[in-house]
Amino acid sequence: MNRWSPQPAPEEADGLILFDGVCVFCSRWVRFVIAHDPERRFRFAPIQSETGRALAARYGIDPEAPQTNAVVWGGRIFFKSDAALIVLGQLSGTRALAGLRAAPRFVRDPAYDLIAQNRYAIFGRTETCMVPSAEDRARFVA
Template structure:
């Protein structure tokens, strides 16, 4: 089984914060990461048939691409017990309602949380979970 991959907006402060949160709460250290803007991120989007302009976290897991609130909640299910529980409960909310909230936050994320010029470099442990080429896939 391949490890789950989270594709994130590498210049978004909120998205980088989400990656830090996932790193802190994914005790099994199974989740890998790539920025949407990276070559490998774009290759993975194409492979899964996802638009290169997608405005969402993307979770690639078990041969499927999850977007918007599905991605966020299914990521939560990969974390420690409390977040697994909350992710499961969150999935009970109808998708259209969840996605409205997700898309509003996504639309205003740069205005609310700011933007950086480049993806932040992490610690060596974090960098080991960052996918930078097809060989790590």
Template structure:
């Protein structure tokens, strides 16, 4: 197990953990960074040592089939569709207009999310490299840009849906 050097920052950040080898996910990070006028969001790939430290700190599973949004200020985290909708809420107009989709029942939103996640590598591809292709400004929005990737065989085959009744809540408190 890794010794964790992660601790919440002061001032607190909103951290988006994403699949670092997924082309679509990298595009989403770039999309968010260009529309995050408040510079609220910071990023980290799930597969990195720092990503694992953050997941361990908040007692979250290392599941590459989802995106995780962590609000350090409250210790709250959001998964799957709820995480995406919360991010959209804080971007510049018109993206907050999509937030009312939060009222669609979570199991329906997450089913759609899981279905897309299952096929994202087939639709958009997967990088052979372990680094996102980003500009220098975006590098400053990463928690630890140089954090090495961790190779795990059980996650190498792609995403899988690990939704269970106990893990189906998309908002958790540490």
């Protein structure tokens, strides 16, 4: 089993997305999820928050240099391309993209890694985590 294989996470709340809160690309991903999740199934924890750091530590993610986002779904935690495709499979208008999970992880994850390793250079980095709107604030855990 590889380090980023899905792992049991029965004590974690389903729908929790762990993301890099100072990454512009990651913050856009969160805004995209919010816009396409009218059922409000997903909640968000920036890795820079107390909750995010604790979750990262439990699952082997370095909060100082995160290599992956993560999502808890169905009592398991998913990483890298699995995490993104699990989320897309639940969102309005993107469910068909979940079919990409049929491709092996060793094919999908190198593309994910290329973006993740260069995300700050391509998309930018902020000094502080994104600030959600008042309407969405309850979906963020600290």
